[in-house]
Each structure stands twice: as structure tokens, then as C-alpha cells.
Amino acid sequence: MSSNSSSPGNSPSPGSSEKGNSASASTNKQKEKARVSRTSLILWHAHQNDSAAVRKLLEEDRSLVQARDYDNRTPLHVASLHGWVDVAKTLIEFGADVNAQDRWKNTPLADAEGAKKYNMVELLKSYGGLSFGQTGSHFEPKPVPPPLPNKCDWEIEPSELDFSNSAIIGKGSFGEILKACWRGTPVAIKRILPSLSDDRLVIQDFRHEVNLLVKLRHPNIVQFLGAVTEKKPLMLITEFLRGGDLHKYLKEKGALSPSTAVNFAMDIARGMAYLHNEPNVIIHRDLKPRNVLLVNSSADHLKVGDFGLSKLIKVQNSHDVYKMTGETGSYRYMAPEVFKHRKYDKKVDVFSFGMILYEMLEGEPPLSHFEPYEAAKYVAEGRRPICRAKGYIPELRDLTERCWDADMNLRPSFLEILKKLEKIKETLPTDHHWSLFNP
Numbered sequence: 001m002s003s004n005s006s007s008p009g010n011s012p013s014p015g016s017s018e019k020g021n022s023a024s025a026s027t028n029k030q031k032e033k034a035r036v037s038r039t040s041l042i043l044w045h046a047h048q049n050d051s052a053a054v055r056k057l058l059e060e061d062r063s064l065v066q067a068r069d070y071d072n073r074t075p076l077h078v079a080s081l082h083g084w085v086d087v088a089k090t091l092i093e094f095g096a097d098v099n100a101q102d103r104w105k106n107t108p109l110a111d112a113e114g115a116k117k118y119n120m121v122e123l124l125k126s127y128g129g130l131s132f133g134q135t136g137s138h139f140e141p142k143p144v145p146p147p148l149p150n151k152c153d154w155e156i157e158p159s160e161l162d163f164s165n166s167a168i169i170g171k172g173s174f175g176e177i178l179k180a181c182w183r184g185t186p187v188a189i190k191r192i193l194p195s196l197s198d199d200r201l202v203i204q205d206f207r208h209e210v211n212l213l214v215k216l217r218h219p220n221i222v223q224f225l226g227a228v229t230e231k232k233p234l235m236l237i238t239e240f241l242r243g244g245d246l247h248k249y250l251k252e253k254g255a256l257s258p259s260t261a262v263n264f265a266m267d268i269a270r271g272m273a274y275l276h277n278e279p280n281v282i283i284h285r286d287l288k289p290r291n292v293l294l295v296n297s298s299a300d301h302l303k304v305g306d307f308g309l310s311k312l313i314k315v316q317n318s319h320d321v322y323k324m325t326g327e328t329g330s331y332r333y334m335a336p337e338v339f340k341h342r343k344y345d346k347k348v349d350v351f352s353f354g355m356i357l358y359e360m361l362e363g364e365p366p367l368s369h370f371e372p373y374e375a376a377k378y379v380a381e382g383r384r385p386i387c388r389a390k391g392y393i394p395e396l397r398d399l400t401e402r403c404w405d406a407d408m409n410l411r412p413s414f415l416e417i418l419k420k421l422e423k424i425k426e427t428l429p430t431d432h433h434w435s436l437f438n439p
Contacts (some may be wrong), residue, residue: 039067040219040301046075047218051086057284058094065094069219071103080108080124083117089126098129107132154214156182156226156237161189175200175233179240188241190235206234212282212307213238220271222293222305241303243294246312246356250289255363258391259428265357266421267302268292270351273414275304276346282307283345287352288333289359331372332365336380337408347408353417354403361391361400382406395424 034390038057042064045053046301054075057064067075076096077089088108092098100108109129112120162181166189170177174192179186196202207334213224228235243249246264250256255387256264268287284291284387295301335351337344355366366385367375384404399420405411412420 001377009243037300038064038327039069040267040270042067042075043073043219046078046084046087046091047082047274049082049084049087050078051084051090054087055090058090062094065091065096066100070215071223073102073217074100074108076100076108077102077106080117080120081115083112083115083120085119085123088120092127098124098127101132104223105132107272152214153228153232154224154226156228156235158228158231160234161228161235161237163182174205182225182237186240187188188238190238194233197232197234197291203234206236209307210236215280216275216282218271218274219301220267220303221274222303238305241293241295241305243296243299245290246292246294246302247289247358249294249299250359250363253363255389255391256360258361258393258396259425261357261360261391262300262396262421262425262428264299264360265322265353266306266418266425268353268356269321269414269421271304272349273418276349276414281346284352285338286330287349287356287367288330289356290330292356307418320425331376332367334376334379335408336376336382336406339376339380344408347411350403350411350414350417351408353414354400354411355385357396357400358387359387359401361389361396362387363389379404393424393428395420395427399424 002338038061041053042057045057065075074091074096076088076091076098077100079085079091088096098109102105106114107130109121109124109131112124113131159182160182163178164181166178168176168182169179169188174196175191178189178191180189181187192202192206210224210227210229216224222241223239225237225239227237272284275284284304284307287304291304291306293303293305295303332337333352333355335344335348338348358366362385367378370378384401387400392400399412399417402410402412
């Protein structure tokens with residue numbers, strides 16, 4: 001930069017060096033944020049079988065072909081698991097490592113074989129792909145004996161958990177959530193109260209949550225690491241996210257700029273679109289700011305968590321509706337059909353998302369002048385919060401109103417929401433915090 005150049009008779013002014021260093025540090029920080037965002041994008045598009053979007057990202061930045069998620073999985077791992085051949089071909093064209101290994105030492109070919117995606121197996125082998133890892137065959141020349149009864153590879157021995165510097169980060173009627181350490185890594189631990197560890201229903205719900213979490217793997221979903229199910233107290237271990245929850249963040253920051261709100265909303269929508277993917281639909285049923293977590297204090301990446309009330313439903317028909325427990329979840333973000341104990345489907349999560357979008361733009365919870373139960377009753381009567389914030393541009397107001405439509409069939413899917421948010425994002429002026437996230 002010219003401000004840092006010096007020559008005889010033209011020495012830099014005092015402090016200019018420090019300013020240059022500060023500007024450089026700021027630029028590096030923004031570049032790092034942009035990289036994190038693009039990593040999430042390429043993993044998302046690989047998951048969605050969108051080879052055109054994957055190609056566009058790689059043309060802008062070839063290094064994204066080696067992007068890694070929390071489990072060290074590359075976009076090629078994601079494509080291989082789902083059998084998305086066109087996406088895999090695009091990634092290989094841009095130099096993807098066909099033998100990259102994830103956290104479990106699995107290669108893309110091992111994933112494809114495990115998922116019985118035979119066209120993908122053929123493709124990867126033609127490019128020199130090898131099969132090794134826990135689900136591969138390279139290290140398993142002999143048949144693997146079945147696991148011991150009730151033993152799972154995610155079962156954690158309580159002695160591996162270090163509570164010496166633990167801190168309570170959440171409490172509920174079931175127990176508490178603590179920040180502790182597992183094998184030297186900070187983790188979040190949901191610990192069931194010893195007095196409830198023999199309660200049949202509590203054990204049933206706990207095992208249900210574990211069985212649900214073990215199947216989930218997505219950049220915008222809190223990552224399950226393991227559980228203690230054979231000893232008391234029962235414990236569920238997930239990654240620890242340093243940024244806290246969205247509820248706390250909004251309490252401190254107030255209303256967000258439209259640009260930041262849209263970026264936050266896109267991360268939530270990506271996670272929810274993954275959960276709602278048919279035929280195995282997971283309805284969260286308690287989507288609210290407290291259950292949306294920020295990866296770090298820079299708030300450059302969000303994840304959906306807490307699946308204690310979620311339900312996994314095998315969908316036979318995309319219009320299936322389910323009769324499930326009424327009044328499940330948190331009143332302030334609750335869809336009217338749930339409050340009224342009527343039949344409902346995955347669109348209850350879309351309603352809750354609309355309420356979260358409202359809160360991000362308004363800077364306060366929906367219907368904050370009501371007690372939670374009264375707020376749910378007010379909404380069930382057909383009324384809605386009033387959009388007052390300047391950030392409520394017409395497109396965002398329209399999207400919010402569609403999300404909380406009284407007729408759940410008229411609410412958009414999360415894939416539709418994502419497309420709408422992407423269009424809105426293109427029209428918004430970027431604020432400083434997110435400036436490099438908008439190529």
C-alpha cells in the first residue's frame with residue numbers, strides 16, 4: 001500500500017505502520033469469515049445436488065474443492081454419500097482428492113459403498129478411488145463381527161469426560177447443560193438429573209434424541225459426538241459453540257440490519273431444509289432463538305440445535321399430515337395449529353422461523369408485551385405481530401407473512417425460503433460485518 005511505502009525524504013508518518021498492520025489484520029479477518037461462509041455454501045450445494053452452483057463457486061475459488069466441515073468431510077464425501085454423480089464429476093474436474101479421509105478415516109468411495117451408490121462407486125474407482133475407513137473394506141479383509149449387545153461406537157465412557165472446569169450453560173426440568181471437556185476438546189453435555197435417570201419416559205425421550213442426532217450430519221446442525229446411555233447419569237455430548245445462542249445475541253445487539261438478518265436466516269433455513277428432506281422428515285417442533293447457536297463470537301455461522309422435542313417421520317406422501325401432541329414447544333413461537341391441538345406437519349417449523357425472522361429485524365421477541373401463553377392464544381385467534389422496523393423492506397415483510405400464514409399449506413418450504421432469501425440478499429446493501437460474504 002502506498003501509505004506504507006517510504007523513501008529518503010519521505011518517511012512514513014508516525015502511526016501509519018500501526019494503521020497498516022491494523023488494516024491488514026482486519027482484511028485477513030474478513031477473508032477468513034468469507035472463507036468460512038463459502039465452505040458452508042459448497043458443502044450445502046454438494047448436499048443439494050446442485051452441480052451448477054458448485055461449479056460457480058469453484059470457478060471463483062478453486063481451493064474450495066478441498067473445503068472441510070466439522071467432521072473433516074469434503075464436498076466429494078457429501079456427494080458420494082448421496083450418489084450425486086454430476087456434482088462428483090465437477091469436483092473431480094477441479095482437482096478433488098478422491099482419497100481424502102474424514103474424521104472417521106472414511107474415503108468418499110467408502111461412503112459410496114456403505115450407501116450402496118453403485119454408479120458413484122464405479123466413477124470413483126475409475127479415478128483411482130480406494131475404499132478404506134470404518135465403512136470401507138481396505139482395512140477389513142475379514143468379515144467384521146457384530147458389535148457387542150447394546151454397544152455403539154458413539155457410547156462414551158464417563159471417565160473420559162472432564163468436569164474439573166465445567167460451567168452450567170443451560171437448565172431445564174430434565175437436568176442441565178454444561179460446558180466440559182472430552183479428550184481435551186470443549187463440549188456441551190446435556191446431563192439428566194440422577195433423580196430422573198430411572199424414569200421410563202425420560203429414558204425413552206433421551207434415547208429418542210440420541211437415535212435422532214446420530215443420523216444428522218450437516219454444517220448448519222449442531223454436531224452430535226456421543227452419549228452415555230449405560231451408566232448414570234445419562235449424558236448427551238455435542239460440539240460446544242462459543243458464540244452462545246441467538247436469544248442472548250439479540251438481547252445484546254437489538255435489531256439486526258437486513259443484511260445480517262438475511263445471512264442469519266439463510267443459515268437457519270439451510271439447517272431446516274436438511275431436516276425436512278423427504279422421505280425421512282425431522283420436524284423440530286421447538287425452533288426458537290434459544291435453540292439456534294452461534295459458532296463463535298464473530299457470529300459468522302449459525303447452527304440449529306436441541307432436538308429434544310423433534311419427531312422423525314417416514315413420509316409416504318408429501319402432503320401427509322400428522323396428529324401429534326398439541327402444545328409441544330415454546331408458546332411464543334408456536335404455530336396456531338399446534339396450540340389448538342389440530343393435525344399438523346413440518347410447516348410448524350416454518351411458522352416458528354417466521355417469528356425468528358421477525359425478532360431479528362425488530363430486535364425484540366414477537367408480541368413481547370404478552371406473556372408467552374397469551375401470545376400463543378392471540379396468534380391462534382388469527383392475529384399477528386406488527387412489522388414496524390425500518391429493516392422490514394417489502395420483500396422481507398412478504399416472506400415473514402407467508403411463513404406465518406394461518407393456512408399451513410400456504411407457507412413456503414425451507415428450500416423456497418432459501419431461494420427467496422438469496423434473491424433478497426442480492427438487492428441489499430452489505431453492511432461492514434458481512435461485506436465479504438457477498439461476492
